[in-house]
Amino acid sequence: MERVLSVSQLGKSFKNDKVLSDISFDVHKGEIMAILGPNGAGKSTTIRNIMGILYPDEGEINFHNHKGKEIPRHRIGYLPEERGLYKNVKVMDILLYFAELKDYPKEKARKRALEYLKKFDLEGKDKVSVEELSKGMGQKVQFIGSIIHEPDLLILDEPFSGLDPVSQELFKQEIKELAAKGTAILLSSHQMNLVEQMCDRLFLIHRGRKVIYGSMDEVKTEYANFKCTIHGQNNISELEKVPEVTRVEQNGDISILYLTQDVRVSTWIKSLPDTLDIQELSVDRISLHEIFIDIATDRNIAEEAGVQHA
Numbered sequence: 033m034e035r036v037l038s039v040s041q042l043g044k045s046f047k048n049d050k051v052l053s054d055i056s057f058d059v060h061k062g063e064i065m066a067i068l069g070p071n072g073a074g075k076s077t078t079i080r081n082i083m084g085i086l087y088p089d090e091g092e093i094n095f096h097n098h099k100g101k102e103i104p105r106h107r108i109g110y111l112p113e114e115r116g117l118y119k120n121v122k123v124m125d126i127l128l129y130f131a132e133l134k135d136y137p138k139e140k141a142r143k144r145a146l147e148y149l150k151k152f153d154l155e156g157k158d159k160v161s162v163e164e165l166s167k168g169m170g171q172k173v174q175f176i177g178s179i180i181h182e183p184d185l186l187i188l189d190e191p192f193s194g195l196d197p198v199s200q201e202l203f204k205q206e207i208k209e210l211a212a213k214g215t216a217i218l219l220s221s222h223q224m225n226l227v228e229q230m231c232d233r234l235f236l237i238h239r240g241r242k243v244i245y246g247s248m249d250e251v252k253t254e255y256a257n258f259k260c261t262i263h264g265q266n267n268i269s270e271l272e273k274v275p276e277v278t279r280v281e282q283n284g285d286i287s288i289l290y291l292t293q294d295v296r297v298s299t300w301i302k303s304l305p306d307t308l309d310i311q312e313l314s315v316d317r318i319s320l321h322e323i324f325i326d327i328a329t330d331r332n333i334a335e336e337a338g339v340q341h342a
């Protein structure tokens with residue numbers, strides 16, 4: 033697996049406030065790597081260090097075999113969290129300007145711009161002024177601007193925010209296609225369902241420190257404990273007494289029993305008391321969304337798995 037980006041032991045403080053400690057991860061050619069974490073965890077600060085907008089106090093950033101200030105940033109594409117394009121400029125002119133900033137040939141850029149505008153349902157908008165675009169249309173143009181120069185590494189900070197479901201799907205498919213063609217992608221997003229559907233690996237950061245780093249499959253196996261959903265009229269205190277249940281959530285006739293990490297489901301099911309009212313029952317692994325909430329609210333999945341919080 034070819035390593036495109038490598039972040040090693042990154043540390044960063046603002047005044048006396050240490051916001052990043054010992055952050056290390058890689059992004060490989062052709063993979064979609066997610067950087068996740070609650071608000072204020074340090075995702076954008078990490079990305080800004082990679083982009084050279086901020087410089088690390090500790091650690092090192094390598095892109096291919098270049099490091100720090102020598103990194104050829106024109107080979108990186110970046111969609112920042114802050115959206116904004118010059119208002120009084122035509123769409124094509126702003127896209128050609130982005131390409132020029134990255135030393136990309138103008139005619140090639142024009143051709144790619146027209147292709148992408150068509151792909152993103154913006155055919156004919158090349159001559160329109162940016163201020164005439166809706167917010168979502170502007171975001172599509174900004175996304176096109178981040179990939180116009182065929183970058184090796186594409187960094188997307190919250191690309192889906194503010195998009196309708198159709199546009200989200202369009203972005204999702206395009207990001208997957210770019211990865212399939214070899215682009216290394218670092219994606220920050222709060223939309224866990226999309227992350228779960230499209231990312232190969234993830235790095236989860238909380239209070240400026242690593243909490244989880246691994247492939248989606250590894251993370252699921254290690255952290256996604258089982259939960260059992262029971263439809264029926266049951267007393268919560270009785271459910272809480274069932275072995276290997278860590279907690280119970282009840283909403284009317286639906287009870288969700290969260291199970292311990294090493295439970296053997298086939299054996300556990302047999303331990304359910306005969307007195308329970310079971311109209312329907314299902315056992316599933318918890319979703320990435322639930323893993324995230326458990327970690328962000330310090331509910332303790334990570335401690336169970338032996339991972340230390342900051």
Ligand SMILES: Nc1ncnc2c1ncn2[C@@H]1O[C@H](COP(=O)(O)OP(=O)(O)OP(=O)(O)O)[C@@H](O)[C@H]1O
Pocket residue numbers: 046051069070071072073074075076077078113
């Ligand atoms: N320029 C700055 N000066 C001082 N503190 C900052 C600065 N930029 C970020 N911080 C602090 O660093 C921490 C991490 O912020 P960062 O923006 O990296 O979080 P994030 O994970 O991207 O959050 P969000 O999901 O809300 O975008 C926060 O405590 C934030 O207040």
